[in-house]
Each structure stands twice: as structure tokens, then as C-alpha cells.
Amino acid sequence: MNYKKAGDLDIAEDLYNLIATEVIPETGVEVNDFWSSLEKIVSELQPRNTELLAKRDQLQKQIDEWHITNRNEKHDPEAYKKFLQEIGYLVPEGESFSISTSNVDLEIAKVAGPQLVVPLDNARYVLNAVNARWGSIYDAFYSTDTISEANGCRNINKYNPIRGERVIVRARHLLDRHFALERDTHKHVTKYFINNNQLTVKFGDGSETTLLKPQQFIGYTGEPDNPDAVLLCHHNLHLEIKFGDGYFIGRRDHAKIYDISLESAVTTIMDCEDSVASVDTEDKVQVYKNWLGLMKGTLVRTIVKDDETIERTMEPDRKYIGTDGKEVTLHGRSLALVRNVGMHLNTDAVLYKGEEIPETMLDAMVTALSAKHDLLGNSKLRNSRTGSVYIVKPKMHGPEEVALANDLFERVEDALGFERNSLKLGIMDEERRTSVNLKACINAAKDRLVFINTGFLDRTGDDIHTNMEAGPIIPKAEIKQAKWLTAYEESNVQVGLSCGLEGKAQIGKGMWAMPEEMGNMMRTKIQHLKAGANTSWVPSPVAATLHAIHYHKLNVHSRQHALMKAKQVPVDEILDIPVMNKDRQLTAIEIRHELENNAQGILGYVSRWVGQGVGCSKVPDINDVALMEDCATLRISSQHIANWLHHKIVTREDVRSAMERMAVIVDRQNRDDKEYKQMSVDFENSIPFQAALDLVFEGLEQANGYTEFVLYKRRREQKNI
Secondary structure (H helix, E strand, C coil): CCEEEECCEEEEHHHHHHHHHHHCCCCCCCHHHHHHHHHHHHHHHHHHHHHHHHHHHHHHHHHHHHHHHCCCCCCCHHHHHHHHHHCCCCCCCCCCCCCCCCCCCHHHHCCCEEEEEEECCCHHHHHHHHHHHEEEHHHHHHHCCCCCCCCCCCCCCCCCHHHHHHHHHHHHHHHHHHCCECCCCHHHEEEEEEECCEEEEEECCCCEEEECCHHHEEEEEEECCEEEEEEEEECCEEEEEEECCCCHHHCCCCCCEEEEEEECCCEEEEECCCCCCCCCHHHHHHHHHHHHHHHHCCCCEEEEECCEEEEECCCCCEEEEECCCCEEEECCCCEEEEECCCCCCEEEEEEECCEEEEHHHHHHHHHHHHHHHHHCCCCCCCCCCCCCEEEEECCCCCHHHHHHHHHHHHHHHHHHCCCCCCEEEEEEECCHHHHCCHHHHHHCCCCCEEEEEECHHHHHHHHHHHCHHHCCECCHHHHCCCHHHHHHHHHHHHHHHHCCCCCCCEEEECCCCCCCCHHHHHHHCHHHHHCCCCEEEECCHHHHHHHHHHHHHCCHHHHHHHHCCCCCCCHHHHCCCCECCCCCCCCHHHHHHHHHHHHHHHHHHHHHHHHHCCCCEEEECCCCCEEEECHHHHHHHHHHHHHHHHCCCCCHHHHHHHHHHHHHHHHHHCCCCCCCCCCCCCHHHCHHHHHHHHHHHCCCCCHHHCCHHHHHHHHHHHHCC
16 A cells, blocks of 8 residues: 555555545644544554453453363352452442433434444445435335235235235324324324314314324424325324325325335444445545545435436435424434444554554544534534434443543544544443443443443354353354343343433344344334333334334333333343253254354355455345344354364364355355355365355454454455455
8 A cells, every 4th residue: 555654654545635635624623633643542542452452362361261170160150250350350330320421312312213233335325224214114014024915915016906005004003003083093084184283184074183192293294284294203203194196005095195204213323343344445445435425414326227327315304394383303314323343453544653553543533523524514414413423332341441432532532623522432232241341331431421232143252252161152043042141131221221321322232133024023123122222223224114113112211211120130140151061962963053054154244245345235044034144143153163163062074064065055045146256166265265264263263253353354365366
């Protein structure tokens, strides 16, 4: 790469030019000051970053030694917990406190609703996500398996009016359940209009009524006696009924309702991390450009369809006439958070005294400065209305690392001219040392914390790696019923509520990974709300619209108040180790099934990550069920095989043989992708296939079981061919 010099920094030319020509203008920050501030931050904080990473390794070494020493003894939970306290893995919980975060947007503090996570390197996905604040419930019902195909309701290539009628019935039921009329039902309404500042409806017999709760009516567009749309609100989420001559589904509606829009993806995490394949400056510049476009309101994606050029842009805000005759404005876009990379990654996009710097420090500076455009009003399409920038930090281990993130944010604020605590912090509770010390972690950032969440996949990968020497881990399907996992999920919510997050911050739950199985999602994902989460991850805009229905069904804030009385989960349960009993003997079929399932998942993802630079996509599993995959999936699968290999349940030959068999299947699953390079035609020279082997065979040596070190190396190798 070509570098430009700035003090003791060497900055990749493409990155330097991006900052100087696109990010810096109109921010009030000088180019030289930006780079000198970054240099100061790196010089002061990189040594702490290095020390904390070394502490991770030292703690892991001590835990490995403890398990090896006690391997032939019956596990003693009390002795184990005491040991973890002695080495500083478990820290004192500390006194009770409540977070003091202020200037938080309603989408974070008050509105419970779905959350998308989208790779920031893909402008199409980013625009789809930010525009998913509102979604058509008609489209969501019609296009998914939430409506059965039985009794003439097949979802065929052309419009099926029988299925369309079923959609209307389902939508009217939703209105009756959450926006009930004073009498009768929305099914019998023939006209909606505004009378004396109230939403009024008329039935076929000429009689009229209003909403049972008139305060649910917020506003309208068009004329009072013939509105184009009416806006309703329930549980802080809005719903818009649209009127007119509709296409397809609403064409023959007796009330002229042609669609119903739900407020859907209330927030979106724009991801620089697990779902992004960004391995060099070229990749990183594109990530930063997309975030900058969001913050300036200028992000555009141009597509050519049927010889016509179409520009997709960010949706404007929505405006209505309120009940008092004044204008009501609603956010037209999902509130964007940005997830920076973890502190274990370095980047050669910037060198300090010839050495790579922590990528998370560069992320913090660039994403914060880009967001300053939003705070200064340089964009007509505002993200935060309260002067906040929302940065999610992944893969932090314990309160010392959270404290480092807090100090980093303070220095970035000072460098770029932000008021203190303008940079808000989200903690990903996905590493065991954070889970068992969550209260102390929150306390380390209590003035800026806006988000905690659980993530089954990364958390399980860390659990396997941490307990690598304890014994062979149980099969993956059984981990979902393990004591530690239930305790972890419950404890996360309880600790968050005890620290005052209710009404101030998000408590989140993880991803629904099957985007084609929306019926199953609607039957089960409401459990996340019952567990106390006021947001939960979904894989698509359509899934967000459907999942939004759950937040109408259940009042999360009431649920959180009820859970505040729950008994605290003991840390001992989170520390439970999911190893197989010593007398358990797996059959050859069980071993083969587990090995092949893991191998196929690894290859399905790595073949695209390394081979094509795709960090997040729908990857068919061994049964051809499409799953949303990212690096977290890879971490658990590779660590699970590495554990069984280490404990001699499988051999290297078994792993290699399974990988070769599964590569043939993965090649078949991708046969329609013209950009895909088959692995099975030449295993030795297939870089993705070799990367899959590396992830397993080098799994013990990978710090905390992370996959990025192998992925980055192999992806760069692939790009250089």
C-alpha cells in the first residue's frame, strides 16, 4: 500500500483521502488534528489494550491448568468458583447502582421493537435495513409461510385472490385485537374518516362508532372526510392504515384499505464486525463510506432493471395532521447504531511507529466523526434527535475492557469536539467473563450505556474454548438445553433491570436464524419478550414487520417491571460446564452426524467469506434449510470440532474426510452461483477449504476461539490470486 505520513502515523492513502475529502468537511475538525488525536489515543491506550489481551491469554492458561490438574476428580463447583475469584476472573459485584445515561432517543429508551443487524459493507442491505422502519403487513403475510397454503391459499407466481382474502382477514383481526372499536369489529367497517378530531368509522347499516381508546388515534393525511391514511399507536409502536384503489390484495376491500403499514425495524445495528468480510483498507474504506452516507443522508444505490436506472435512497420522515391540527412528524428510518470491531483485531490501514494499530480505535474515530454530520444537522435526514452516537462494542471480556472502551470514547469525544457522553456504548454480552461480571461491566460505563444483549453463538463458542481442557463438550443440539445457557439468558435481563436499564436502554436477545421459516418465528420468538427483552434480532425487513406484532401482543415494559421481582440467578449456574459424563459413549452414527453437521456449516460459510468476501448470507445447512450465518456461527462449529479432536472423540483423518464429503454437498448447494469456485475439484489448492481445516486444526491456538485471524489471512490470500 501507499502510505501518507502524519507524525508517527503512516496512513493508507485511500483512507487518508476519504477522511480529508469526504468525512472531515463541515465537521469543524482539521485533518492534521484528526490524525494527531488518533496518534495520541493509540500511544496512550494501545499498551493497555495489549496488556488486557495478554491477561485474557494468562487467565485461559490458568483455567486450562486447573482443568488438567482436576480432570480425574469429580467437578467441585465451589472450588472452581473460588479458583476463578483468586485469579481475578470473577470480580466483586460491587454496590447497587443505576445507570445515569441521558439524551437517549426514544427508539432506545422507550420503544420496544425489532432490531436488524446488517453488514455495513453492502449498500443494498444497508438501505433495505434503514428503510425497514415501516413495513407492509399485507406483503409480510402474503409472501411468507405465516399463512398456510392449504385450502386454495397457495403462494403461486401470480396473485392468488383466495390467499389475499386470508391476508385481509388476518390484518382485520390484528386491528380488532390492538385497536378495538367502541362496538362491533373492523371487519364490518365500510369507511374511516375524521370527525371532531376523532377517528370515526361507518358500518354498512349507516351506524358509526369510534375507537374504544380514542387516544390511540394520532393523525391522518388527506382530507378529514376522505383520508389517504390514518395513524394509530399502541405500546409506543405506530400503525398506518392506507386507503385508496389498491393493487392486488386491497383491490376489492369494502373499506378501501389497500395496505396496513407497521412500525417495524425500530433500530438497526450497522455492522463493521461479525457479518462483514473486511480484511484490508479497500474493504474498510467501503464500510466507512456507507456509514458516512447514512450519517449525511446521502447513501444511494443505483441499480439497472429492465434497462431502466433506478436510484434507491433513504426514506424521508413521515408527516401527518395531528388531532390538534398541527403537524406530526415520525421518523421514516430505523435508528442506526454502529458496531465497531473487537479490541483483539489490528489493522495495517494505519501504522504507529511502523506497527499496526488496534482497529477498534480507528473505528471509533472514523465512525464518530462521520456521525458528527448528523449531530451538526448537515443532513436533512436525522438519525439521532438527541445528539447521541450509538456505538456497540463486541467481544469485551470483563469490566477492565469495558473501562478501556469508556476511556477510548472519552478521548474521541475530546478529540472531535463532542460533549461528554455523546458517544453511547452498547455491551455485547457474548463472552463468559462478561456474563459472570455483567454488573461490574455495566458500572464501568454507567454514564453512557444504552444496550446489552445476549448472543447464543459467540457465547457458546467462548464457553467451549474456555472449558476446552474440562472434557468433551456435549453435542451442539444439547447445548441449547444446558443449565449455563438458561442461566446466562435470565441473568442478563435480571442484571440489566437491577442496574436501571428499563426506560433508558435496550436489553436485547439474539437472532432468529431461519429467514424462510416465519410461521415458526411467529409461534416462538415472543418468548424473547416474555424473557424481558425490549428488542430482539431478526434477519430481514419482512421478519421485522412480523416480529413487530409480538410487541403489540405483549407490553414489554410491564413485563420488565414484573421481572424486577424475580430471584437473582446464581453465578454458579452460569459457570456450569457442559461436558459429557465420563460414562457416556457416543455411537459412531452420533459422532458422524455431529461432525458432518459442523463441517458442512463451516464450509458453507467459509466458502463465501474467503472465496467471495461475503460476510453474511443465507447459507443452506446440511438439510438445505437456509440459515443466516456470520462469524459467530463459525466460532461455535470450529471450536466444537476442535474440542472433540482434542479429546480424541474424532481424529484428524475423520475431520479431513468429513470436510471432503461436506465440500461436495456445499459445492452442489452453490451450483447456481456463477461467482462460486468449487472446492471439491482441488482440495489442496482451494483456499476456502484450507481455511476450514485451519479453523479446526488450529482451533486450540486461536485466542478465545476467534475465527478472524484465520479468515483474514486466507481472504487476503484469495484476493491476491
